[in-house]
Amino acid sequence: MGVSSYCVKSTATIKENNINAAYKALKAQSGELQLFADGDLQFANNLPGLLEKLSMDFNVNNGNLESISFYGGKGDNSMFVWPALAPYIESGSEIIMDHDGEREITTFENGEYYTDIVDEDYYDDEEIDEAIEQIFEKAEEQELTVNDIKELCQQEAGINSTDYKGNTILHAVIEYYMDEENADNLNDNVEALITAILDAGIDVNHLNNEEESVIYLALERAAYKLAQRIYDHGVNFDDAEITGLLWLASDSHDKLMLDFVTEKNEPSKKAITKAFICACAGHAHREEKQPYIEYFIEKLNPDVNAASDTKLYFMLGDMRKGATPLMAAALSDDPVLIQKLVKLGVEPKAEDDAGNTALHYCSGQTWIGGDCSTAWFAAKGNHECIQHFLELGLSAGQNNKSNKSPYELALEDNRKILPVFNDFLTAKGKPVPQLDFKNLNGVIEFSKDGQLAYRLSFKDGKFDGKQQLFHSSDAICAEITYQDNVPVDSYKVWSKDGTLNFDSQMVNGKFDGEYKVYGPTGELVQDAKYVQGRLNGQALFYDANGDLLAEGNYNKGQKHGRFFMTDKDGKPLLDVEFENDEYKSKEAEQKKEKKKGAGLMDLFTGMFSKEAMLVEKIEEAFSPSKKMFYHKPQKLLEIYKMTQLSLLQE
Missing domain, CATH: 1.25.40.20 (Ankyrin repeat-containing domain)
Structure with missing residues (x-):
């Protein structure tokens, strides 16, 4: 079901001069945060837009973002947001969240944040006396008598005793005994209870934990005669009370209540x-x-x-x-x-x-x-x-x-x-804008500032045929073929000067076959092969001079064979063997032999952990760049949508 959360209070503020830096820091974490987002974070181009996609609430005030917090409901993932934003949130800021009754307080100081879970009863620090509790229970069950009111007056706090919600006995009587149908036609028992409570000198200005007064509860139930009686017993209206009552009148469009308040x-x-x-x-x-x-x-x-x-x-x-x-x-x-x-x-x-x-x-x-x-x-x-x-x-x-x-x-x-x-x-x-997605057909071109930006082909609302994106009218950027919204066949990317940067093949939406990446002047940087979306065989990484920097070998996506890496001067940094993703380095085997009986973490220290990190770097180098998204139909469609919407700005 999940925990339900709401923000009790937030003073978290990012000043206007820090908003761009905060946006960049949070955007840098978009890969990790995407799981929790509503829509693609890559296309949120400012901090408010990014926060909204992450279900984060805020106020905009004089250019600053204030009262930043999780909006509320289930799925509070703000713990993943604060590490990026903490350096830009004003010191002394505080956020109080309630998670199904458990309170969490997050404070921000000098670029860092600290979170504490506070265990306490937020309704009342003291236990309710059993006798008082029984009287309030009788009110809830509509079994209260005048004698109960007299007994309540004998308690330490007297007639102003409260339950765990902060209600006085008059709050309770109005809540449990009255509704709009009988509000001003009270039976003798309710009339006697209210008279006894008022005659006992109850504080008619007391607010419960929801900051509701008894006159508020009476007017909420259209009990105007009772509201007048309560008022005559010494109600002191402050601006907050008047604001609340005026709001209540307007929320119900009640002219009688408006008259009463004003x-x-x-x-x-x-x-x-x-x-x-x-x-x-x-x-x-x-x-x-x-x-x-x-x-x-x-x-x-x-x-x-x-x-x-x-x-x-x-x-x-x-x-x-x-x-x-x-x-x-x-x-x-x-x-x-x-x-x-x-x-x-x-x-x-x-x-x-x-x-x-x-x-x-x-x-x-x-x-x-x-x-x-x-x-x-x-x-x-x-x-x-x-x-x-x-x-x-x-x-x-x-x-x-x-x-x-x-x-x-x-x-x-x-x-x-x-x-x-x-x-x-x-x-x-x-x-x-041509955004009737279900009925998009044929080739659609889009130009900006007189230069062709893309030429996309659709069939029944899906990408189908050759898709082309351009740096300018005479400089193509990318070309890829789709069939029924799935990338197939050749996939190429060029730089502005026409140099080929990337050349690969797609089959059923997955890389399959040669996979080559080229540098700014056309030199081969990466040479690999894929089978059904998984690296297979030898994968090579070169420097600008054509010298081998790294080598990895794979069998259907698993590391299998030699992994080799040098520094820029050609000095070996790594030379290890894998078999079906299992580490087979002789040095590692010797290291394990020397450390028989050692804990698992000991096997990942020293040279072994360094080798693991270098292998990870090689794997990252062979992974498709995140900037290469033309083979992802949802991201390509988002580009199409954004550019079509930009027509409205002209």
Whole structure:
């Protein structure tokens, strides 16, 4: 099933001047990290994009990346990310993660990081008295009596005693005895309990571990009479409480609750902004949404262009810091509200701190899903919303700070809407990306700055035929043949001046036959043979002068025969024998004989470990270069996709 994780708190920050270096360090580890990534890390060309593919969350603030952490859900692999990022994270940064109740604290100091598991009860450092626990259990079972309230008053903390969740007995009564149907029509028993609790002088300002007050719980259940009684017993509203209650009113589009909160205290502009964004983010189909928004505007006169100063979380998705009411309307696919906000003077092209416009929010998922999952979906008004934004001048090709455009988000999450984008681009005389992968057929050419970049051949959405990539129109870079998305036949790569760099054969997607690598001036550097994707026979490695530097021998992928290596001056560094991957060096056998009874690790020390390292170097030299990816259809397709999307920038 896996452990479920969430970030309790993160102050991990990478300053703007360190972001490029951090990106390069993390990108250098992409091979090891690919297993945990959503998509190919090779094509993430900045740090935000790379972090998103690794399910890492963050805020963008004044060019800095802040609050970096694993997004949440199952599969927290941040332990593999921190070694690369630690040198660039500000000293004193701290991340607190909860893994199914176990708390992990990671601190960063002077380029290093330290992780500790903390064993403690985060709800209460002290055990709950048995008598108190029994009283709260009776409340949960709806068996509480006034005598129980009197007994609770006799405890050390009296009527303000709490359970392990930090709830007072009034929290418990509201939670277990009340719902929206009976909220203001309490039976005699509940009425007697509440009267006894209030008369006992309970602290009505106490917050439980979820930072919920009793008046919050009462209003959540639409218990307005009870909320007034609680308020009359000495509630002190601070800005945080008002902000929370105003948010609650907007989340449920409840005008009565809005009146209750605003009549008690005047909310701050920040509280009004967040509540208005919350109201705009509600489901478009809710009948009470539009009347509530009109009432909210009339009553509180919100700034329609004001942006949130924090990240916001809604049922329909997450919104970055800097999100606006229009972006919330876009998230909820609400064309009626979008038109209303435009009439009120909203700035349609505003961006949040992650570079998202309103068009991004209704094109696809702009946030990182837990486990890299997609939680976004298009609602009924999606088509109309996108059409509105395109007509307002928002660009389908504008990249956010993770280098994703609305068009690319739609390609990933909302393919049904792509014809709307394409028709609009065609009407404006702009190039349309050819990304209907299932229907790609024939030869497609792409040029950049007037120079041919590739000529790719497709059949029914798959690579089929000769694939050619170019340094420029008159300088080919690579040529490989595919059949039904599988590399077959000749595979060649050239440098810009036309020098052949690589020459091999492919059979059923695997190297098979001669495998030759050439240097900058055409000199043979590597000469080997493959059979069904495995090295077979003699493999040779030469220097620029044609002198042999290394030799390895293989039998169907296994080391079999001589492995030889010299330094640049021709001095032997290694000369050993293998048989079916077994080490057969005479020196090693003698060394083993001398060390009879020694531990296994002793056999890998001294000369033996040096030889093993040199053999590993030879193996690395004979492995296909990671830069050679033209024989990998998914990577070739990613290049095609990126270049097609770049047409939107023109």
